[in-house]
Amino acid sequence: QKEVEQDPGPLSVPEGAIVSLNCTYSNSAFQYFMWYRQYSRKGPELLMYTYSSGNKEDGRFTAQVDKSSKYISLFIRDSQPSDSATYLCAMKNGQNFVFGPGTRLSVLP
Amino acid sequence: DTEVTQTPKHLVMGMTNKKSLKCEQHMGHRAMYWYKQKAKKPPELMFVYSYEKLSINESVPSRFSPECPNSSLLNLHLHALQPEDSALYLCASSQDSAFPEQFFGPGTRLTVL
Numbered sequence: 001q002k003e004v005e006q007d008p009g010p011l012s013v014p015e016g017a018i019v020s021l022n023c024t025y026s027n028s029a030f031q032y033f034m035w036y037r038q039y040s041r042k043g044p045e046l047l048m049y050t051y052s053s054g055n056k057e058d059g060r061f062t063a064q065v066d067k068s069s070k071y072i073s074l075f076i077r078d079s080q081p082s083d084s085a086t087y088l089c090a091m092k093n094g095q096n097f098v099f100g101p102g103t104r105l106s107v108l109p
Numbered sequence: 110d111t112e113v114t115q116t117p118k119h120l121v122m123g124m125t126n127k128k129s130l131k132c133e134q135h136m137g138h139r140a141m142y143w144y145k146q147k148a149k150k151p152p153e154l155m156f157v158y159s160y161e162k163l164s165i166n167e168s169v170p171s172r173f174s175p176e177c178p179n180s181s182l183l184n185l186h187l188h189a190l191q192p193e194d195s196a197l198y199l200c201a202s203s204q205d206s207a208f209p210e211q212f213f214g215p216g217t218r219l220t221v222l
Contacts, residue, residue: 032209043113043199043213044152051209088151092209095165097142099151 003027006089006100015109019076023089023100026070030091030098033065035074038086038102047074079107113214115200121220124190130217132183132200140206141183143175144199146216152199158183159206190221 006023013019021035032051036044048063050056050072056063062075076083084107089100113134122128132141140159144152157165158177166175172194174186183200197218201211 034209036213041197041216041218043201043215046210046212049209095157095159095206097154097211099153101151102149 002101004089004091004098004100007103008101009103010106011103012106012108013079015079015081015107017079017107019079019083019105019107021074021076021087021089021103021105023072023091024070025072025091027091027093027098028067028070029093029096032092033063033072034090034092035061035063036088036090036099037083038088040085044088079105081107081109083107113200113202113212115198115214115217117217118215119218119220121222122187122190123222124192126190127186127188129187130185130198130200130219132185132214133181134202134212135181136202136212137180138202138204138212139180140203140208141177142201142203142211143183143185144201144213146197146199148196156185157206164206187219190219192221195220 004025034049035047038044053067060077064073086102086104088102116131143155146152155169156175161177176184197216199216200214203211
């Protein structure tokens with residue numbers, strides 16, 4: 001079993017849709033949970049990070065963590081064509097930093 | 110300044126060449142990282158420098174040699190690479206290695222012929 005698994009996609013949605021991106025993990029020692037967005041041929045850009053179970057909102061983005069189920073989600077409201085990118089979850093404990101495989105999202109105008 | 114810069118943007122090298130990748134940040138961060146990313150795969154951690162000391166080497170072949178001359182600079186020296194080493198090489202930094210927020214540079218796209 002991989003340490004971090006992510007819904008593989010690719011995912012295509014119409015503009016304005018709500019998008020749900022999900023990751024599961026096996027290592028209960030992970031303390032921090034991050035979401036990165038990566039445009040083609042660019043470096044990853046940190047969107048949000050959370051520490052505890054629960055929800056964290058930032059504009060159109062909501063990150064959700066359920067440590068008991070070892071499951072994290074990123075919701076994007078009112079999705080825009082500019083949100084088209086690969087979304088990577090990432091998890092950290094100590095100096096161990098692991099990315100999920102990524103989900104490629106296309107938002108169609 | 111919240112930017113991590115990397116040079117060069119693109120690099121093509123032969124298997125007998127020696128080249129270096131450079132990374133710079135001016136955010137006062139004390140941890141810097143090298144990642145390797147193959148197409149359609151997530152970044153894979155190669156090295157972590159914390160307070161200018163190498164703290165993690167993820168069993169990377171010796172043909173990759175990192176160097177941290179000071180707290181703002183990180184180099185990756187390349188020698189006798191193989192075609193399978195062709196990838197996007199990403200540099201990142203964070204306040205220190207305990208902090209979760211890593212800021213990534215745009216990467217150097219390396220092609221080994």
